[in-house]
Amino acid sequence: MSTTIPSSDNKLHKAREVFQGQATRALVAALEVCARCGLCAETCHYHVADPKVEHTPAYRGEVLRRFYRRWHDPLGRLFPKWVGAAALTEADLQKLAHVAFETCSLCRRCALNCPMGIDTAELVRSLRAMLTATGYAPEILEQLADAAIQREESIEFFKESYLEQIGGLEKELQARTGDPQARISVAKDGAEILYVALSGAHTILPAAEIFHEAGANWTLSLYEASNYGVFLSDLARARAIAGRIVNEARRLGVKELVITECGHAYATFRWSVPDWFGPLPFRVRSILEVVADYLKEGRLKVDPRANPEPVTYHDSCNLARNGGVVEEPRFILKRVVQDFREMTPHGYENYCCGGGGGLVANLDAMEVRLKAGWPKAQQIQATGARKVAVACDNCRLQIGDLSEHYGLGVEATGVCDLVCNALVKN
C-alpha cells in the first residue's frame, strides 16, 4: 500500500487537503491558543541538549501555524507578515520533513508543561500526515509500514517459516522452564490471551516463560505489534497494520489482547484502535499490567536476589505519559530487583530517551537522536545503575546507543527479562 505521490502542482493542494481532514476542534484549539510565552522550551529534551529556538515546542507549532493563518485568518491573507503567516511552498515541505520527523519524538512532555495545555505532538502529527501524503516522509518508515501490510496480504507465504522459527523458540522455552510440555502456540482457537510480540525472540521468550509459569491460557499472534503507519501519521496504513491483529483477536474470540514491551504499539492499541474500529470486544493491556497482576495474585513467585545489580527504570513516553502505565512497572521492579533506583524526574514527567516517534528506525536521524538523548544519558548516569529496565523496544535500542555514545556502561534490558531472571519456578 504505497501512497500515490501527487505531481508538484498538486502537492501543495494535497497538503492543504490533508490538513483540512485533520482539523478537529482539538487541533485548531492547539493552533489558536498559543501565547508564544516560551515556557515550553526547557521541557523539551531537544532543547535541553541543544538550546536552539528550533528545538522549542512553540517553534514546531509555529511551523504549522504560519500556513494555518494564511489559509484561515483574514489578517493572514491581507497582512501575512504582520501575523507571521506564509504561503506553503514545495521548498517548505522539504524543510518541514526535518522538523516533523527528526526534531520531535512526539513525547508530549511539552503538553504536560504548557500553561495552555497545547498538544504539540498533535500539531507535528498533522505535519507528518501532510508530508507523508506528499512524498516527503522518510523512506525507511514507509518501507517498514508497507512490509508489514505485505506480510498480511501474503500471510500463507510467511506463516510456514514463522511457525518453524517459533518451533525453535519452543525448544528454548522448554529448556528454560524445564518442562518438555511447554508450548508456544500460534493463533490458537480457544485462547484467552492473544499476545502480540515484535519480530525478535527477546519479545517472545520472556513473555512465554511468564505465561507458562502463571498457567495462562495464551497464544502468540501471527503478526508483530509495531505500526510504522502511526509514525507516518498515515491513517490508512496504521489501520491496515492494526486491523490484522484486531481481526485475528476477533476471529480467535480472545478475552484479552496483550501487547509486548513496545510503547507506540501499546498506545496505539489501547488508545487509538477503538477510534478506528469501534469499541473492541476484548480488553487491551500491556504485558506489564498483566505481569503486575500475576504478582499481585501470587501466580508468579519471584526472588529479587536473582537481580542484585542496581537497576533504574526508563519510563517510555508512550507507555507512561501517553499510555497511563507508570505504577505497574514499578510494582514489578520493586519485587524482582534488589536495588531499584528512580531517575529524576520520572513517571509522567520523565524525559524522552530521544528514540521515539520512529527516530530509531531512521538512519538519517541518528546524530540528531543521540544528541537529543543527552538529558536521558545524564539521568541514567546520576542513578549509578548498571542496568536500565525499559519496556519499549525503540527505547531499549536508543538507550543501548546512548550507553555506547556517552560511555555510560549500562545494559538496557526488558522488564520481562528481569522477571524471568527472578522467577522461582514451580
Add this chain to the structure above:
Amino acid sequence: MDTLLLTRLFVGLAALFCLAGLAWRLQAFLALPYKPEQAPPKGRVIPGLLYAFTMAMAPWSKESTRRHLLAYVRGILFHIGIFTSLALLPLSLFPGQLGNFRLLLAVPIGLGALGGWAGFGQRLVGERERALSTPDDFAAVALVSLFMTVAFATLLNDAWLAAFYTVSALMLIYLPFSKMRHFLYFFFSRFFFGIRYSRRGAIGWSSTHLEG
C-alpha cells in the same frame, strides 16, 4: 456632542463589533468536528478534568512554572489586571460612585500594567521570545498594557476617561483579529488536555493507584 459621550459611543460600538467577531470565530470553531476517544478510560475522568482547570495550573504542578515562577506571577497579575480593567469599562459610567472602590481596582490594574510592560520588554530582549514572536504578538501585548495603563490613570483622574474609552475601543476592534483572541480557545484547550490525560490517569486527581 462632547468628547466623553463620543468616546463612550465609540467603545460601545467597538464592544459590539468585538463580540460579533468573537461569535464568528466561535461558531467557526464549533463547526469543526469533535472526536472523543472511544477507548475505555484508565483514570478518573471528572476529578481529572476538575484538576486540569484548577490545581494543574498551580505554579508547583508543572516543571515549566516551577522553573519560571517570576514569569508565572507576572502572567497571573497581567490577566487579573486585564479582567479588572474590562470590569472598569461599565463601572466608569458612574465615576462619582466609585469612591474607595477606586483603590481596590487600581492595585490589580496597576500591577497588571506593570506585568504587561515587563512582558513586552522580555519579549523584545529575550532571544527566544523575540524569535518566536510575530509583530502582532508585540502589538497585542503593547495595546493591552496601554489599555491597563490608561485604566489606571483613569482611576487616579477622571480626565483620562476619554483616553481610556478610545484605547479600549481600539483594543476591542483589534481583538478578534489578533493574538488576543486566544482566550476564546483557552477553556477548550484545557478541556482537551484534561480529558486526554485524565482518561490515562496521568494527572492529579485522575490517577487510580495500584496497591502495594
